[in-house]
Amino acid sequence: MFARGETIIQYMEKLAPKHYAVPDDRIGLQVGSLRKEIRKVLIALDVNAEVAEEAASLGAELIIAHHAPIYRPLKHLQTDTPAGALMASLLRNDIAVYVAHTNLDTADGGMNDWMAEALGLEGRAVLEEVHTDKLFKLVVFVPKDHAEKVRGALFGAGAGWIGNYSDCSFNVDGTGTFLPREGSNPFIGKPGKREEAEEVRIETVVPDSVRKAVIQAMLKAHPYEEVAYDLYPMDLKGRTFGLGRVGALPAAESLDEFAERVKRAFDVPFVRVVGDAGRSVRKVAVLGGSGSRYIRHAKFAGADVLVTGDIDYHTAQDADVMGLAIVDPGHNAEKIMKPKTAEWLQAKLREQGYETEVIPSSIDTEPFRVK
Structure with missing residues (x-):
């Protein structure tokens, strides 16, 4: 099974989220389409004619590059110019180009x-x-015998970090009341009868960068048909990236x-x-x-x-x-990103059972030489 382009980029953006980039940086998909299966990915520092030829010879359908091939605005796409010929080669061979630049520079582990x-x-x-990650306080009410399962889901999705401490939460026992109405399918009790349940109020900290994933994990682990939870913005400063x-x-x-x-x-x-x-x-x-x-x-x-x-x-x-x-x-010292990015992305794809191969480019794009 080969990963689709959209799936590969979802993993890439876990390493280097787009919002980590400096304003107006040229990042993201620049050439082609991600809506296809990808058998091979080429990781490159720059995209020039030699790199495009390497990708074509390897059968790579996607190049993930650090430097954008379209950095200065193109006024035309004439195929008898170097820039136009490069774009024509990429399109002719159906090779997409995705750029991770200052977001990869900024990323933790980038x-x-x-x-x-x-x-x-x-x-x-x-x-x-x-970039500084905003923090939110998540409060959720859970039946007592499901509290540990929900806490585990929250922590597993990235909630509960305070500095170098993980799995942080505050828990208070209490009694919840609810009346299931017609058409409901309650986990506890029956429709038409008000119920009481021993519940735990779980409070934990959620960074904005994982907020959606944490909410999804919580809802999946929670036994209730309708989950009662609150999300509050906090004044505390989260992790800093730069x-x-x-x-x-x-x-x-x-x-x-x-x-x-x-x-x-x-x-x-x-x-x-x-x-x-x-x-x-x-x-x-x-x-x-x-x-x-x-x-x-x-x-x-x-x-x-x-x-x-x-x-x-x-x-x-x-x-x-x-x-x-x-x-x-020299600028070309950034070529360290080729093997490092390939290793990281290959491991993520293998974990999910994908056969897509990730290859670091062998082309040296250093323009200078010393005599």
């Missing part, structure tokens, strides 16, 4: 966590907040030693370095992609060094003056 893990950073925190990560190396090392660590971690032939070779670095900020705008964020976070791509000349000078070292492995 791009920036993968990069931080590759560098061996400990005690990681977000560099810049992008761009970049800040963490610490296991031990301090020189900037040049750290630069070698970066080269190994991201499998790049060279890095550009700002700062004295022998200076000691321990606290590290890392941000996938182009991070010129984040040197002050890194300095404010107390980082000794920022690892990011596309640093320009004047930004490098500014960082040097403020005492922030920089190691720039």
Whole structure:
């Protein structure tokens, strides 16, 4: 059994929900249709002519990419231009393209966590907040002998987290009353007769990101035909998601030693370095992609060094003056997302019994070379 395109993207959006993206980012389905069975998925950093050819040769019906092939608005679709020829190739081979960009960067367990893990950073925190999960208080009334089943369903769907504590709830015993009317099918009692039941009032915290799943799980586990529950917005701040990560190396090392660590971690032939070779670095900020705008964020976070791509000349000078070292492995360091995304998505599909194969692209889309 092969997964349909819509199903694959539902899993992908559990890893990288769309609302995690920064405003106006080009994400989601850009080319083709998801309304088909998918035998093979190709995971790519960029989508160019070589990647499109690779997908066609593999028989992949879907490319999940990090960088959008349609980033700047297309004024025309002339097939004798590079952009037009790429789109024509994708459409001719019925290959859909779905993009997960800053939502994958921001995601817990996504791009920036993968990069931080590759560098061996400990005690990681977000560099810049992008999204905070709103919290709700869910209150539901359950017959006493079904309370544990409903609690388990709530916790299993993601409710009940407070910081690093899970399965959090407050429970009060009480008596519920109800009168089943004509046409009802009551779990307790008979239509036309008012009933009393020993019930438990269960209160728990629900993040907005899993609110629908929690409600569905609760309704499925609850024995009543009509479930009495309330949902209240809370002022408490939920989990924060954002761009970049800040963490610490296991031990301090020189900037040049750290630069070698970066080269190994991201499998790049060279890095550009700002700062004295022998200076000691321990606290590290890392941000996938182009991070010129984040040197002050890194300095404010107390980082000794920022690892990011596309640093320009004047930004490098500014960082040097403020005492922030920089190691720039290039934008292409984000290629770490290819095997990581493929591994994550393949595991999810296998868990559900799907035979769809997820393959990381073998095409190196690095445009630069060093002589």
